[in-house]
Amino acid sequence: MLEKAVVEATMQGLISHRTLLEPRRLADALRMLRDEGPLVPMAGCTDLYVALNFGTLRGTRFLDLSRLANLRSIDVRGVVLSVGALVTYTDIIGSPLIRRRVPMLCAAAREIGGVQIQNRGTLGGNVANASPAGDSLPVLAAAEAIVVLLSASGERRVPLTAFYTGYRTSVMRPDELVAALEIPKIRGRQWFRKVGTRAAQSISKVVMAAVAPNDGEPPRIACGSLAPTVVRLPRTEAALGHGAAISEAQRTLLDEIAPIDDLRSSAEYRRRVAVNLLARFWTDFERA
C-alpha cells in the first residue's frame, strides 16, 4: 500500500508542474513555438512517455501536435512522395502508395515495436527523436529523403543525410517542427534488414537499408546503430559501384562505421553483422 502511494505520488510529481499547449491549427502551433517556447513537441509519445515514466524527461512545457490534421497526409507531388510527420507506422504499412513506391519503408514499419507502437508512433517522431537506432532512418537516408521543417518564419528543406549533427542532435531549431518527409522517386531494387533480439519490440543492434539502381549507378547504402547518427556509406557504395570484390567493400565499410559496446550488443558483434548484411544485400542484388 505504501509502495503504491509512493508510485502515485511520483507519477503525479512527473506531470503536475508541466504545461501542455494544444493547438488545433498548424499556424497556431508554429506561433506558439516562436512566442511561447521552449516547447517540447509531442505526437505519438512512444518515446517521450517512456522518458516521462522513467523520470528522465526534460522540459516543462509541451506542444501536442496530434490535432494538426494537415500533417497526416500521404500524397504524391510531381515525382515526390510526401509523407506527413504525423503518419503512423500502421498508416505506412497500410498505404498502397508507400508500398508501391517505398516498400523498404513498409518493411521497416512492420519491424518497429509491436502493433500498439505501430498504431501510435509517427515517422516525424522517429526523425525528430534523432536516435541512432531509429529504424526508419536508414530507409530515409538510402532513399535520399528531404526533411521539411516549418517555423513561423517559413520552410526549410534539409536532406536527411545532412539533418543529424551528432548523437541525438540535429540542425532543427527549437522554433521548428518536422512537417513532412519527401521521398524522391526511387529507381532500382530496395532492400531492408533489421537485426535485433526478436522481430517485434526490440531496438535494433544493426539496421541497414539499401537501394540497388538498375541503371549502372552505384548502390545507396545506409545503416543505423553503427555510429552516433544514421550513416550513409559513400566509400563502400563507390567501391561496389566500381566493381570491387565484396571482401574489399566489407573492409571499406568497417572504416566507415563506429559502433560501440552497449547493453544491446558489442561493437565487435555489430561489425560482423554489418559486413554480413552488406554481403547479403549484394548477393541478393546480384542474384536478381
Next chain:
Amino acid sequence: MTLTVNHQRARVHAHPMKRLLDVLREDCGLTGTKEGCGEGECGACTVLMDGQPINSCLVPLAQARGARITTIEGLGGRHPLQRAFAEQGGAQCGICTPGMILAAVALGPRPSLDRMRVGLAGNLCRCTGYTAIYRSIRSASRGSTGSLTTNAREGRG
C-alpha cells in the same frame, strides 16, 4: 475532458498529460487494465482506442479526448475470448491477460496463426509460451463473429 469509455461518456478532471492508464485506473475506477513495464514493451496496459490496440501507459489524456476507449471491463466478462482464455488455459498468472485479450479482439474473426503471432507480438506473456493463447483464440473463433457483443455461449470450443 470527455472521453467515451466502454460505450459510456466519461467526464474526467485530470491533468492533460496524465497517462490514459492512470486515468482509467484512478479516475474511472477501471483497474482491469494493468501496468507492466511503463515503457511500451510489455503490452499489459493495452486498451483499444477507436478500435486500435495501444499502450495506455504511453498515451496522454489530452490525446484520448473524444476517443472511444474499450477496456477489459467493456467486454463484460462474457466475450467469447474471455471464456476461451479461461477454458483453454490462455490465462495463467493473469497480468498479461486483459491486454492480451484486447489485442486479440483487434485481430478480428478467425485470425491465422501468423496474424496472431504478429498481432500479439507487442504483448509479453511469460507463463503460457503463447501456445495456450493461440489455442484460446482459435477456440473463440470457432463460434464467434468477432464482435464485442457476441453471445458468450457461442465461444464454447
